[in-house]
Amino acid sequence: MTHNEIRHHVTDALLMAYSAGTLPEAFSLTVATHISMCDECRARLGAFDCVGGTLIEQGATMDMSDDSLAATMALIRNGDAQDTAPAPKSRANGLPAPLHDYIDGGLDKVRWRHVGMGVKQAILPTSPEATARLLYIPAGAAVPDHGHRGTELTLVLQGAFVDEVDRFGPGDMEVANEDLDHTPVADIGADCICLAATDAPLRFRSMIPRLAQPFLRI
Amino acid sequence: MTSTNEKRETENEDWVACIALIRDDRDEKSFARLFAHFAPRVKGFLMRSGSDATQAEETTQEVMATLWQKAHLFDPSRATVATWIFTIARNRKIDALRRQKRPEPEDLPWGHEPEPDQADVLALQQESDQLGAAIAALPEKQRTLIEKAYFGDLSHSEIAEQTGLPLGTIKSRIRLALDRLRHEMK
Numbered sequence: 001m002t003h004n005e006i007r008h009h010v011t012d013a014l015l016m017a018y019s020a021g022t023l024p025e026a027f028s029l030t031v032a033t034h035i036s037m038c039d040e041c042r043a044r045l046g047a048f049d050c051v052g053g054t055l056i057e058q059g060a061t062m063d064m065s066d067d068s069l070a071a072t073m074a075l076i077r078n079g080d081a082q083d084t085a086p087a088p089k090s091r092a093n094g095l096p097a098p099l100h101d102y103i104d105g106g107l108d109k110v111r112w113r114h115v116g117m118g119v120k121q122a123i124l125p126t127s128p129e130a131t132a133r134l135l136y137i138p139a140g141a142a143v144p145d146h147g148h149r150g151t152e153l154t155l156v157l158q159g160a161f162v163d164e165v166d167r168f169g170p171g172d173m174e175v176a177n178e179d180l181d182h183t184p185v186a187d188i189g190a191d192c193i194c195l196a197a198t199d200a201p202l203r204f205r206s207m208i209p210r211l212a213q214p215f216l217r218i
Numbered sequence: 219m220t221s222t223n224e225k226r227e228t229e230n231e232d233w234v235a236c237i238a239l240i241r242d243d244r245d246e247k248s249f250a251r252l253f254a255h256f257a258p259r260v261k262g263f264l265m266r267s268g269s270d271a272t273q274a275e276e277t278t279q280e281v282m283a284t285l286w287q288k289a290h291l292f293d294p295s296r297a298t299v300a301t302w303i304f305t306i307a308r309n310r311k312i313d314a315l316r317r318q319k320r321p322e323p324e325d326l327p328w329g330h331e332p333e334p335d336q337a338d339v340l341a342l343q344q345e346s347d348q349l350g351a352a353i354a355a356l357p358e359k360q361r362t363l364i365e366k367a368y369f370g371d372l373s374h375s376e377i378a379e380q381t382g383l384p385l386g387t388i389k390s391r392i393r394l395a396l397d398r399l400r401h402e403m404k
Contacts, residue, residue: 011378013374051368
């Protein structure tokens with residue numbers, strides 16, 4: 001569902017890895033949330049999924065065991081095949097559906113923790129290879145200047161922020177890697193809420209956040 | 219259009235018809251045909267992705283059972299049968315092999331049409347064939363890169379570093395998919 005003009009999209013590499021199913025959960029969550037807000041990336045994902053279909057169609061075959069069809073029919077009759085969860089449908093609480101499983105009861109119920117300079121965060125429960133967090137940046141406030149060892153994805157859910165690269169509004173995703181040191185500042189107009197995913201600890205430039213880092217898991 | 223393409227198109231339409239028969243009549247013959255064609259391919263895909271033979275066999279049976287149970291959710295104006303099976307197999311693979319969740323995008327708000335427009339179905343199936351033909355015709359090196367990405371042998375940052383990835387092939391399909399999305403939203 002497009003709400004406004006999205007200018008910063010998921011990269012091809014991330015979209016291909018999401019389609020292949022090889023991203024850590026925190027990254028998948030961020031990509032799925034962006035796609036929920038962006039028709040263009042939804043269409044792009046359709047093309048990448050089609051590549052997967054082509055690989056199945058054209059790929060090598062492995063013989064199934066002799067009784068496999070009968071065994072599958074038995075699974076069907078017993079209703080044993082556990083269903084993977086259906087795609088979430090509605091947009092309750094003003095949040096894109098993929099976030100519903102991670103934030104019980106909407107943004108009002110989030111248990112924020114202060115990380116300094118008015119900025120708050122909440123870590124979401126994902127698998128450990130990467131961390132997903134919600135960031136709350138009061139209007140006009142800055143996230144401490146930092147660099148990255150791995151990759152950091154930042155998706156704007158509400159409000160907007162500006163950094164050395166550009167301005168990022170609702171639905172926009174910034175993909176940052178080792179080459180980028182930045183200080184995101186929330187737009188003066190409104191508080192900014194972002195979903196951020198990282199696969200390595202951030203590197204802060206100043207001493208205070210660096211000292212706090214082990215406790216805050218950022 | 220070459221005769222290989224025409225053959226593949228007829229095949230695609232055949233698979234679409236099989237899914238409809240499973241959905242409407244619980245037709246076991248159609249299921250057996252789909253099973254004979256796709257189950258060995260799904261098993262091959264899972265083993266290339268790191269499953270051992272026993273686990274791949276079990277997961278493939280679950281994938282095919284899911285296809286039966288979810289036949290009413292298949293929309294041939296959005297995916298070929300092969301693509302749909304790929305998405306089911308991928309999700310099972312993440313469950314079984316990596317034991318984690320894969321958050322899915324929100325469903326489209328206009329929902330699922332029981333009988334999609336035949337012109338849309340035909341366009342999607344043709345477009346997918348063109349992508350398939352383009353991938354089959356790629357030089358070995360580029361094809362291997364794509365396979366590595368989908369079998370989980372490349373991380374997303376390694377994919378980003380691979381300049382040999384033939385993304386142009388994929389991009390020609392994206393424009394069309396986007397047009398169709400916008401057309402549906404009217």
